[in-house]
Amino acid sequence: MSVTTASSAGIYSKAGSLSRERRWAMWTAYASLILAAIIFLAPPVYMFITSLKSSGEIANMQGNPWLVRSPTLENYSALLGNGMFLRFFVNSAIVTVLVVAITMVISVLAAFALARMRFFGSQALATGVFLTYLVPDTLLFIPLYQIVGGLGLLNSIWGLVLVYPTLTVPFCTWIMIGYFASIPKELDEAALIDGASWSQMLLKIFVPVAMPGIIAATIFAFTVSWAAFVYPTAFVTTPDQMPLTIGIVSQLVRADTFAWGQIMAGALLAALPPVVIYAFLMDYYIAGLTAGATKG
Amino acid sequence: MAQVSLRKLVKAYEGNVQAVKGIDLEIADHEFVVLVGPSGCGKSTTLRMIAGLEEITGGDVAIGGTVVNDIPPRDRDIAMVFQNYALYPHMSVFENMAFGLTLRKFPKDEIKRRVDNAARILDIVPLLERKPKALSGGQRQRVAMGRAIVRDPKVFLFDEPLSNLDAKLRVQMRTEIKKVHQTVRTTTVYVTHDQVEAMTLADRVVVMNHGVIEQVGPPQELYHHPATRFVAGFIGSPAMNFIPGRLEGDAHGLRLVLGSGVILPVPPERTARYAPHAARPVLLGIRPEHLTDKKPTDKRNIADFPATPEVIEPMGMETLVHFRIDGHEISARLDPACPVAVGEPITLAADMDQMHIIDPETDKVL
Structure with a gap:
């Protein structure tokens, strides 16, 4: 209104438009997000569509592959009726739960020590922890094979429980060091004066305050452990010890025969637990618990 | 309650940078002493050495006649209020105030009695169930003081507690702190860079500069009879x-x-x-x-x-x-x-x- 008045009085001229700039930014943002969503959602949608098709329909090259003509749940029933799939699922669950637990205990303790207890070489150690994360598992599995073999844990889920933390601990420790470092120093000093020991300070102050960081690290460890492929491929050979990732591939691909419908159904079901975990923990992860600790 | 003695107290950091250069100070029981001086004068370091948060390079800190150099903070029977409040964000006001007592395994009804009493003194009874993020700056600072009061320690230590508050609230809280001290009479060491705070609160003001004590005395004495040019220029506004x-x-x-x-x-x-x-x-x-x-x-x-x-x-x-x-x-x-x-x-x-x-x-x- 003031613009109209001003221009009608001839004193001011209008330069630029905030609303036009904002509209342009909104369009660009929406277009980019839609493009990204299409790219990321296309594979799971295609998996879902294929999982609802019979083998005959999948093999039929006529028509649009994105449409299901006669939907069926036969792939799901065949998969769930097969005891091996449940075995893979249980193996994955056991390995993942144990690996997440081991990872979080080690990385929270290590990060607390590295972030808060000043001792000789703590800085170098913190950097060293991160450097170990940079060594790829495709390089590590050869020496690890010797070690796991030496321990008599080849072809056993316990071998996986032992080696997965080499993938998860360094990164989770690194995340937790960053998170603990962001907690104001005065909070531990207040706790020290209040009478807390180091362990009480960790359990009663740091762990609750750093819960978003711990959840982020847990999600990471869960995803890595659930989706690990190279190590189980190298270390596990019999189906009863296989986790989902290699179980699906090894059992549903027979020489050059691919049970595509079941592979897709199995992959979708295998992806469910991480999706559920993300859905439940994301809000908690995003919530900034540290608000109000200090001035701000 | 107790007296605090600093004898030839030295704090040196790596590279032999001396933050505190051998200061001597006797703080009497019930006394309210304010350490004041510009940034980097060593006042906060001195306070942190009394608290046990900073290692002592040389000399002694004694609380109630006992040298506490090698005693950890939790066993020094002190309470400290920090500049940025340092409240535990995941705990309610009640839990924040009760934390020290809970760790010391006080009975539940005694904890409740003490927290209620401190909350009454500080006028924060209606806030006891709230989390720190739901409090204003002034309220947070009251809770931080409450956490110190409930412990009934030998010594209160304040590290620039009002610096984060706006000017009006600062004046209000200053009066509040003085009132609290008149009620509980706990020996208090208070650090500030604000000479007005020092003058209004202190029984005795300790003016520090470059790691040494320039002068110690009641506020009026420092104002009327400064010992050095630094004290003369530091105390009083506008400056001399x-x-x-x-x-x-x-x-x-x-x-x-x-x-x-x-x-x-x-x-x-x-x-x-x-x-x-x-x-x-x-x-x-x-x-x-x-x-x-x-x-x-x-x-x-x-x-x-x-x-x-x-x-x-x-x-x-x-x-x-x-x-x-x-x-x-x-x-x-x-x-x-x-x-x-x-x-x-x-x-x-x-x-x-x-x-x-x-x-x-x-x-x-x-």
Whole structure:
């Protein structure tokens, strides 16, 4: 209104438009997000569509592959009726739960020590922890094979429980060091004066305050452990010890025969637990618990 | 409750940088002592050494007669209030205040009694169930004080507790802290860089600079009888004016001759004190409130002081006038009714009974 008045009085001229700039930014943002969503959602949608098709329909090259003509749940029933799939699922669950637990205990303790207890070489150690994360598992599995073999844990889920933390601990420790470092120093000093020991300070102050960081690290460890492929491929050979990732591939691909419908159904079901975990923990992860600790 | 003693206390960091250079201080039981000084003067480091949060390089800290150098903070029976409150964000106000007592395994009803009592003193009873993020800055600071009070420690330590509050709240909380101390009478060591806070709160003020204590004394003594140029300039707002000059004597007594030719007679009762410094360069120190507009008075030792105002700041209850002598900025406090104008020469009245003469070589007040 003031613009109209001003221009009608001839004193001011209008330069630029905030609303036009904002509209342009909104369009660009929406277009980019839609493009990204299409790219990321296309594979799971295609998996879902294929999982609802019979083998005959999948093999039929006529028509649009994105449409299901006669939907069926036969792939799901065949998969769930097969005891091996449940075995893979249980193996994955056991390995993942144990690996997440081991990872979080080690990385929270290590990060607390590295972030808060000043001792000789703590800085170098913190950097060293991160450097170990940079060594790829495709390089590590050869020496690890010797070690796991030496321990008599080849072809056993316990071998996986032992080696997965080499993938998860360094990164989770690194995340937790960053998170603990962001907690104001005065909070531990207040706790020290209040009478807390180091362990009480960790359990009663740091762990609750750093819960978003711990959840982020847990999600990471869960995803890595659930989706690990190279190590189980190298270390596990019999189906009863296989986790989902290699179980699906090894059992549903027979020489050059691919049970595509079941592979897709199995992959979708295998992806469910991480999706559920993300859905439940994301809000908690995003919530900034540290608000109000200090001035701000 | 207890007295606190610092004996030859030293704190040195890597590279032999000394933050505290061997200070001695005796703080009596029930006393409220304020450590004040500019940034980096060593006041916070001293407080943190008393708390046990900083290792002691040399000397001793004793609380209640016991040397506590090697005793961890939790066993020193102290409580500390931090500048940024340091409340536990995941705990309610009640839990925050009760935390120290819970760790010390106090019975539940005793914890409740103490927290309720502290909450009443600090007027935060309705906030006990809230989380820190739902509190304003002033409320958070009260909770931080509550956490200290419930412990009923031997010593309270405050590390610039009001620095994060706005000006109005700061004045309010200052009164609150004084009230709390009058109620609980716990020995208190309070660190601030704000000399007004120091003056208003302290039984005794400790002025620190460059890791040493410049002067210790009650606020009025520091104001009226500063020992060094630093203390003279640090205490008081606006700061004391310093003007180079020369003491000259004749048969009639001593006179202070300023570079600009202004001559100020030295009060006869001070002649003996300053006589050894006659014919030597000195610094005149005079506070703006002792450089005022001329009005009829029966006070002795009032001298004329010519000035040409460059900046005039009307404050309501007074008017600050700034001018220069020999390139040195000088401030004077005038009655708001006194007519002054920029560039128009006036004659001010200097109260020579309140002035100080400083030796420029040693920076000591003579």
